[in-house]
Amino acid sequence: MPLADRLADYAAQLTFEKLDARTVHEVRRRLIDSLACALGAYDAHAPNVARAICRRVQSQPGASFLGGERQTLPALAAFANGILFRYLDFNDTYLSKEPAHPSDNFAAVLAVAQAAGRGGKDVITAAVLAYEIQCRMCDAASIRANGWDHVTYGAFSTSAAASKLLGLSADRIRQAMNLAGTPNVTLRQTRAGELSEWKGCAFANASRNGVFASMLAAEGLTGPAPIFEGEMGFFKQVSGPFDLPELGGVNGADFMINKTSIKFWPAEYHSQSAIHAALELRPKIGDPAQIQSFDIYSFDAAVDIIGKDPEKWRPKTRETADHSLPYCTAVALIDGDVTLKSFSDARLKDESLLGLVAKIKVLRDPALTARYPRGIPNRLVVKLANGQTLTAENEFPRGHDQNPMSDSEVEAKFRRMADGRMDTATQNRVLELCWKLDEQPDLNELFRLFPIVRVPVTEQ
Numbered sequence: 001m002p003l004a005d006r007l008a009d010y011a012a013q014l015t016f017e018k019l020d021a022r023t024v025h026e027v028r029r030r031l032i033d034s035l036a037c038a039l040g041a042y043d044a045h046a047p048n049v050a051r052a053i054c055r056r057v058q059s060q061p062g063a064s065f066l067g068g069e070r071q072t073l074p075a076l077a078a079f080a081n082g083i084l085f086r087y088l089d090f091n092d093t094y095l096s097k098e099p100a101h102p103s104d105n106f107a108a109v110l111a112v113a114q115a116a117g118r119g120g121k122d123v124i125t126a127a128v129l130a131y132e133i134q135c136r137m138c139d140a141a142s143i144r145a146n147g148w149d150h151v152t153y154g155a156f157s158t159s160a161a162a163s164k165l166l167g168l169s170a171d172r173i174r175q176a177m178n179l180a181g182t183p184n185v186t187l188r189q190t191r192a193g194e195l196s197e198w199k200g201c202a203f204a205n206a207s208r209n210g211v212f213a214s215m216l217a218a219e220g221l222t223g224p225a226p227i228f229e230g231e232m233g234f235f236k237q238v239s240g241p242f243d244l245p246e247l248g249g250v251n252g253a254d255f256m257i258n259k260t261s262i263k264f265w266p267a268e269y270h271s272q273s274a275i276h277a278a279l280e281l282r283p284k285i286g287d288p289a290q291i292q293s294f295d296i297y298s299f300d301a302a303v304d305i306i307g308k309d310p311e312k313w314r315p316k317t318r319e320t321a322d323h324s325l326p327y328c329t330a331v332a333l334i335d336g337d338v339t340l341k342s343f344s345d346a347r348l349k350d351e352s353l354l355g356l357v358a359k360i361k362v363l364r365d366p367a368l369t370a371r372y373p374r375g376i377p378n379r380l381v382v383k384l385a386n387g388q389t390l391t392a393e394n395e396f397p398r399g400h401d402q403n404p405m406s407d408s409e410v411e412a413k414f415r416r417m418a419d420g421r422m423d424t425a426t427q428n429r430v431l432e433l434c435w436k437l438d439e440q441p442d443l444n445e446l447f448r449l450f451p452i453v454r455v456p457v458t459e460q
Contacts, residue, residue: 003228003244004181007133008174010247011160014129016121016438023248023255024438027124029410030092032434033262034106036414037091038066038084039421040266040340042453046087046197050080050204051453063111064443067453074111075211078158082107082204088340089200089322093269094131094260095373098138099301100150102260104203105130108158108211112165113443120440122165128255130161132248135256140242144305148238149190151203155180158210159217166218178223180213185238194311195319262410264399265338270302271328272399274378277392278332281380288334290385294360296329297379299369307362314354318343326360329380371395375402421451 001009016024041047047067054065054072062071065080072080085091085107092103109126112118118126134157143152159180163173190202213223228234235241248255265275274296285291298307302325306312312324321327321343331342334353347353368377375395382390396403405413411431418427426449433446440446 002226004174004177008170011129011164011173012170014125016125018249023128024124026257027127028434028437030103032410032414034085034091034103036417037088040417041084041087042421044087046200047083050083054080061115063114064447066450069452074115075208078108078111078211079204079208082207083201086203087200088266089268090263090266092260092262094135094138096138097142098150100134100138102131102134105157108207109161112162112211116165118165119442120437124438126161126164128257129164130157131257133157133160136244140244141239143239144188147188149186149188151206152186154203154206155184155210158207159213162211162214166214168218172217175222176214176217178225178227179216180210181227181234182224184209193309195317195323199319259401261401262399262405266340267328267338268306268323270306270376271325272397273376273394274329275332275338276394276397277378277380278329280392281390282333282336284390288356291382292385293383295381296362297365298362299372301372303362303364313357321348325362326357330356
């Protein structure tokens with residue numbers, strides 16, 4: 001059976017009743033985490049650019065975009081909300097041959113669910129489906145090695161999830177994946193060199209395209225097939241051939257959402273263990289000026305993604321800084337934490353901080369590479385002026401699926417990001433709706449709780 005047919009059949013047959021309690025609860029946690037990330041990025045420039053475009057288009061049926069006062073085309077709502085979920089590099093992560101941030105899929109799921117009048121059980125089922133497709137593909141093949149960005153897989157996951165919410169047949173779900181997969185292959189330049197605002201928009205664009213493809217398929221439009229195995233298909237042009245194992249819920253296979261990790265700090269995931277190790281070393285070092293040399297021994301994926309480009313040692317944008325292993329480690333050591341303020345313009349220009357970043361060397365360690373992707377091992381070796389050598393290593397930082405955050409920690413993350421934007425009563429109601437997501441008849445109240453942003457984008 002062609003892979004698209006298999007995925008479409010699976011999507012059509014997946015129901016809420018086939019999900020176990022652990023998986024359902026994990027969706028609730030990931031929705032809370034995604035909304036926390038959105039609130040943290042609420043006033044950023046890129047989300048306001050997206051809002052400005054959303055305000056130009058009204059749609060019936062439509063979907064809400066966070067910070068907007070009316071509904072817009074679902075594909076545009078998915079784009080705007082997707083930027084908010086992803087912009088701070090604070091949403092969840094899946095580590096495999098191709099790393100990814102699968103909660104990005106929520107933007108498409110929420111937009112189409114609202115437009116289609118779906119309830120919480122449908123949202124949960126579609127989210128599980130999206131995680132399943134994207135994460136299984138990440139297990140199957142690394143596409144960044146061929147110059148493509150991981151969000152390319154998102155065209156398939158979002159189109160399938162959106163089609164599921166629209167109630168499409170297996171054949172039309174397949175057509176949606178054909179229509180999404182053919183024109184939406186993304187260059188890895190998205191995450192190379194000095195990073196731009198587009199880094200936080202790339203999956204949001206995949207969501208926009210996935211939703212649009214599902215809308216086309218719903219009207220009966222067909223797409224090129226077979227999308228994966230064809231003469232000029234995905235296997236030949238992008239990934240190389242692969243097959244997927246049993247999908248979640250089939251013959252006892254676990255659902256992939258349970259294997260993903262929530263971020264404790266707003267930084268690229270491969271840096272989380274280095275941040276943890278730096279915080280462990282901090283009280284032992286005392287004055288950072290006493291550091292003579294600072295080596296980070298790391299694994300290939302971390303070096304290739306966040307530890308080799310010259311721009312990572314003197315980042316000029318927050319997008320580059322939160323994707324810089326030396327910067328994230330240094331700022332954790334100096335400040336004792338990594339927060340949104342760690343990537344402010346003032347911190348990026350702080351010469352005392354950049355002086356420490358300049359001392360850092362990132363070194364590949366094959367023994368650490370062998371432990372990835374089960375863990376993300378980083379080892380820090382610091383030599384002080386008094387001749388002392390200090391070492392710290394971490395493999396499973398807080399939030400990793402082997403060291404998961406508690407429900408109360410997920411709530412605390414939401415409240416930190418919501419403070420100053422929502423009063424406590426509103427925060428409590430958002431959390432109540434999310435924890436009882438499967439009981440909600442629709443998403444309208446949830447969206448109404450989010451404040452409107454009226455800052456003209458030209459004023460930023």
